[in-house]
Amino acid sequence: MLTADQLYHSPNVLAEYYRQFRVAERLLLTGHSHQAWPDVALHGMEKCWQDAATHIDDKWERAFAVAGQVKASFATLLHDHSGYYALGQNSHELVVRFLSALALRQRPRLITTDSEFHSIRRQLDRLAEEGIEIVRVPSQPLATLVARLNEQVNSKTAAVLISSVFYDSGLICPPLTELMQRCEQNGVELLIDLYHQLNVVPFDVEVQGL
Amino acid sequence: MLTADQLYHSPNVLAEYYRQFRVAERLLLTGHSHQAWPDVALHGMEKCWQDAATHIDDKWERAFAVAGQVKASFATLLHDHSGYYALGQNSHELVVRFLSALALRQRPRLITTDSEFHSIRRQLDRLAEEGIEIVRVPSQPLATLVARLNEQVNSKTAAVLISSVFYDSGLICPPLTELMQRCEQNGVELLIDLYHQLNVVPFDVEVQGL
Structure with a gap:
């Protein structure tokens, strides 16, 4: 230590x-x-390339083994026992994958805040152009945020998308336990964007009841 | 030479x-x-990492300059004077970006072949689940393929998606000049997947009238 x-x-x-x-x-x-990247990140990238050069189409077993280590590290960091992790190149790609799985014809309503980063904000702007209802709840005052989000969740809602640390203010979102419960009761998916929290401020999936 | x-x-x-x-x-x-990657690909990746380490948030000017060289090389290879190139990590990502720009509510119909690679095939399968009409024209016989595609293009069609070399047969698609004209006349977008042709069999954008 x-x-x-x-x-x-x-x-x-x-x-x-x-x-x-x-x-x-x-x-x-x-x-x-x-931020600064550690020197081992360069060594890891070189190792990845050398694995491809040596093993060619048999490289994947090695690539998936390393990906498994990355996923296990995230699970430990988040105190998460589920172990379901999708790796992606950037947040746009991950948000698009999430949105593509929603039943937006049956539930043409998405709830978010007015403080989301450009990946979520831009993708929802595009869905609004196609007639999906985007409800943008003000992130402040924080004390009433979860209650105000809960009020908007209904049976036409496909998902709630919210940051755990807001990029525009640096403020930390209150615990989302009650929002999670409200979403589960209504068959609504909950996406929490941890980008500005992960490895900076502790986040415990178990403690938050997620 | x-x-x-x-x-x-x-x-x-x-x-x-x-x-x-x-x-x-x-x-x-x-x-x-x-296929085998050239040794300079490793050097390029190391250079990219070193640029990030040295210049941190000022690295982007250098990254975009190299991206510009990649785009210019594609333009030369394809004999293309337009110069509009979007770089992506994989074909799924590029297909999703293309589909996300279509007016599918006004034009809920997409035309493709039964010989498309999994990136196009999988994304269209998902859109079919949401009620978009996916017309899969048999790729063979090749001699009548363009005529059979043209018959399907109408004012409800948002796009035609087709490979220039079919991954399942290795067959080369006939010139798509007439399909391009038919699409333009009907306000329909044309996506040609060159993945199995690029840098293997010459493809000339100008000669094909694209």
Whole structure:
């Protein structure tokens, strides 16, 4: 276990694992995909290429084994026992896959907030052009957000899509346990976008009752 | 320019550019994405990672410049003066993007063949579940294929989706000039899947009148 002193020291104890991004020489304050990547990420990419060069069409067993390790890490991080993880290149792709599975003809209504990142926002804008009803609940005040979302959920609703940390304010969404229950009672899917929370602020699937 | 003798020689003149895939030591007869990758592909990937490590959020100008070179190469290969190229991770993603732009409520009909690869086939299967009419014209006999497709194009049709080389037979589709004209006359989009043709059998956008 690292100590705070080791992290406060300059260069700190993690810096040696981020040599390529030279974090010992400069301050990088951006988050998630914009942050420094560890040197092992380059080695992993090179290993992936070498596996393809060596094994060609027999590479997939090795690729799926590594993908399995990534999924298992997410499950541990989220304290999640289900283990169902779909990996994708970006959030647009994952949102499109989710939306493509909904019965939008029978349930032509989607509920979201006015603080969603561009992946969800843009895809829902497009569905609105085709006549799907998009209900955008104001994310603030946070204290009443879950109650206001619950009021909108009905039998015509296909899904609720919401961030757990809002990208435009940095505010953390309250626990979504009651929203999950309300969705389950009405046969509504719940998508929680963890992009701005994952590996920054702890998120516990079990504690949240999800 | 390479001579046939240089290519027939063993190891042939290209083998030195494919050292990682050891093409001088073994025969690789598979095509397109399954074929040997040149060593420069690994160097390109490493360069991409190093650009991210060095320039972080200022990497994009460099990434878009390289993407521009890729697009220009496709344009040259296809003898295409338009220069409109969307790059994607895989054919599913590109097909979904194309389908998402169609006015399927006003034109709930798509025409395709019974010999399309799984990316087009699977996405159209899903749209059929939502009530979109999918017309699957038999790809054979080839001699009458364009005429049989043309008969199906009407004002309720949003698009025609067809391969230029059929993955299940290896047969080359006849020129699609007349189908393109019929589509244009009816406000119908035409998607031609070149996956099994590109860089194997020449395809000339200008000659085909596309």
